[in-house]
Amino acid sequence: MSASSSPSLPPAKRARSKSPVHEEADAGPAGLVSQAGDAAAAGPSTNANGSARAKDDGGADKQHRKEEARRARNKRKDYQRTLSKSGREPIEFDIEELLGRRKVTDILSEGREFESKFPRDQEVELVIERLNSHGDGLAKNVDGDWVIAVPNTLPGERVVAQVTSNERMWSRAKLVKIIEGNSEKRRDDLVGCKYFGSCGGCQYQMLTYEEQLRIKQGVVERAFKHYSELDPSLVPEVLPTMPSPKQYNYRTKLTPHFNLPFELRRGRHGRHGDGVNAKAADQKFDFPIGFDSIGTKRVMDIEECPIATVTINRALPVEKQRVKDTIHTYKNGATILLRDSLKSYESVAEDTLVQLDAGEGIEPDTEVVTNHKATVKERVWKTKFESPAGTFFQNNRSILPSLLDYVREQIVASRSRNGEPAEAVAAHSYLVDAYCGSGLFSLCLASLFKEVSGVEISSESIKYAKKNADLNGIANAKFLAGNAEDIFGRIDYPPERTTVIIDPPRRGCDEAFIEQLVKLGPSDIVYVSCNVHTQARDVGQLLRKAPEYEILSVRGADLFPQTQ
Numbered sequence: 001m002s003a004s005s006s007p008s009l010p011p012a013k014r015a016r017s018k019s020p021v022h023e024e025a026d027a028g029p030a031g032l033v034s035q036a037g038d039a040a041a042a043g044p045s046t047n048a049n050g051s052a053r054a055k056d057d058g059g060a061d062k063q064h065r066k067e068e069a070r071r072a073r074n075k076r077k078d079y080q081r082t083l084s085k086s087g088r089e090p091i092e093f094d095i096e097e098l099l100g101r102r103k104v105t106d107i108l109s110e111g112r113e114f115e116s117k118f119p120r121d122q123e124v125e126l127v128i129e130r131l132n133s134h135g136d137g138l139a140k141n142v143d144g145d146w147v148i149a150v151p152n153t154l155p156g157e158r159v160v161a162q163v164t165s166n167e168r169m170w171s172r173a174k175l176v177k178i179i180e181g182n183s184e185k186r187r188d189d190l191v192g193c194k195y196f197g198s199c200g201g202c203q204y205q206m207l208t209y210e211e212q213l214r215i216k217q218g219v220v221e222r223a224f225k226h227y228s229e230l231d232p233s234l235v236p237e238v239l240p241t242m243p244s245p246k247q248y249n250y251r252t253k254l255t256p257h258f259n260l261p262f263e264l265r266r267g268r269h270g271r272h273g274d275g276v277n278a279k280a281a282d283q284k285f286d287f288p289i290g291f292d293s294i295g296t297k298r299v300m301d302i303e304e305c306p307i308a309t310v311t312i313n314r315a316l317p318v319e320k321q322r323v324k325d326t327i328h329t330y331k332n333g334a335t336i337l338l339r340d341s342l343k344s345y346e347s348v349a350e351d352t353l354v355q356l357d358a359g360e361g362i363e364p365d366t367e368v369v370t371n372h373k374a375t376v377k378e379r380v381w382k383t384k385f386e387s388p389a390g391t392f393f394q395n396n397r398s399i400l401p402s403l404l405d406y407v408r409e410q411i412v413a414s415r416s417r418n419g420e421p422a423e424a425v426a427a428h429s430y431l432v433d434a435y436c437g438s439g440l441f442s443l444c445l446a447s448l449f450k451e452v453s454g455v456e457i458s459s460e461s462i463k464y465a466k467k468n469a470d471l472n473g474i475a476n477a478k479f480l481a482g483n484a485e486d487i488f489g490r491i492d493y494p495p496e497r498t499t500v501i502i503d504p505p506r507r508g509c510d511e512a513f514i515e516q517l518v519k520l521g522p523s524d525i526v527y528v529s530c531n532v533h534t535q536a537r538d539v540g541q542l543l544r545k546a547p548e549y550e551i552l553s554v555r556g557a558d559l560f561p562q563t564q
């Protein structure tokens with residue numbers, strides 16, 4: 001699910017008899033969160049610890065802070081390295097399930113985990129048994145002590161595959177031919193791209209969309225089973241995957257890349273010196289610009305990408321030609337950015353706007369931006385967004401209304417469980433939008449809260465989040481540039497009336513963030529993620545640290561149809 005998102009709505013808290021905030025806030029290392037006496041009067045306040053840093057901080061103090069920062073960095077890295085306590089990759093669970101736990105234990109205890117590897121390029125006949133979370137078909141060798149992963153295959157298919165590399169108890173292989181296909185599932189008539197099967201970008205074009213959604217539901221189920229390390233009774237049934245209204249032409253960002261042509265590389269670094277490059281300005285070079293071919297780092301030339309928007313596909317050949325015409329100015333290979341942006345909010349007619357909101361796939365009037373610093377325009381529901389092209393914004397605009405609807409519904413439902421009408425709660429409740437980017441969740445949901453506060457590491461994104469609040473006339477939103485956990489020292493929200501939305505990068509949350517979150521003890525937490533494995537790990541951590549939380553809903557959303 002490398003490029004797809006899996007938002008879910010874990011923990012909403014049961015009624016708590018006491019808040020852990022008071023008990024722990026004073027004692028904690030940051031000790032920054034306190035519960036407001038009058039929450040309604042309290043906005044985010046500056047952290048006294050932060051602002052009270054004395055002028056006479058000496059070298060020793062500086063040294064101490066540096067040391068603290070280094071320790072925090074290392075702790076963060078350690079946490080991120082481990083997907084779970086045991087640090088296991090998803091393939092290891094697949095191997096265990098395919099070969100059987102007993103067999104795997106025997107192999108490991110006898111030290112044979114690298115023994116059954118295949119010579120590179122060897123062709124093997126295999127029967128595919130299941131898919132892994134990357135969308136590759138998995139099969140066992142004849143002795144049942146090794147697993148082979150073959151992209152573009154389906155369970156039940158008998159195939160010939162050629163081994164490309166060996167790992168610990170498994171090999172990667174590429175498909176040579178299908179001897180017996182899975183006629184029930186394989187629908188080659190659905191394939192929408194001439195590069196499918198060679199390009200590493202898409203895995204599922206040969207499947208019906210319903211099947212793709214089912215597979216993703218299974219990935220979410222397995223991730224929570226293996227990585228949350230929670231008792232299964234604590235994880236509710238994973239809901240059917242939220243479909244993307246558009247299954248092709250949905251991607252609003254494309255990043256094809258290229259390597260420097262061999263002749264230019266020699267020119268720069270080889271014995272010919274700069275002479276070759278001086279000539280290069282007049283020379284034409286033909287080299288691939290596109291994506292890696294399946295299972296390799298070899299770039300394939302791509303003329304079109306049917307999952308990207310029509311506007312991006314129109315711009316792609318022009319951009320590729322521009323790179324080819326100026327290739328002598330590049331020192332290395334590079335990645336091209338193509339970002340689809342609304343031409344203007346006004347250029348979209350009101351009726352189109354309604355249809356856009358409903359996700360019915362009317363193409364808005366857009367243009368392509370290639371400069372990382374240029375501004376991209378988007379709109380979700382009626383909220384307008386601007387962000388620099390080089391910073392994060394969700395890449396499938398067609399599904400965002402449904403995604404936001406789901407998040408909003410869950411927040412409203414959680415409030416009604418507490419017995420208060422949603423409108424009444426809005427007047428005295430708060431939202432923390434952690435990892436907020438340019439304010440997608442906080443600004444779209446601001447009307448549900450008295451005040452919202454966003455935190456984000458990119459100061460560029462924060463600058464735009466503030467601009468976006470102004471652009472939409474939203475006066476109750478505040479934004480802070482910093483590490484996600486810094487927000488907890490800046491707010492004074494009453495935990496029992498605070499919702500926290502978390503939407504971290506693929507590596508998931510930092511442990512420090514989870515610790516601070518638990519100290520705050522908000523009434524509801526919404527965790528949106530583009531990596532369900534780190535999400536499940538974090539949710540497990542959270543529930544172990546704060547067992548009073550209850551997971552109410554887990555659901556994948558298919559932001560990247562045709563891909564894993």
Ligand SMILES: C[S@@+](CC[C@H](N)C(=O)[O-])C[C@H]1O[C@@H](n2cnc3c(N)ncnc32)[C@H](O)[C@@H]1O
Nearest residue numbers: 392435436437440456457458483484503504505
């Ligand atoms: C998946 S994006 C979500 C952005 C936003 N919620 C949205 O949907 O547009 C994750 C964001 O986390 C930010 N980020 C990464 N590490 C962070 C950290 N340690 N603290 C705060 N923000 C961080 C990234 O810059 C990025 O904007």
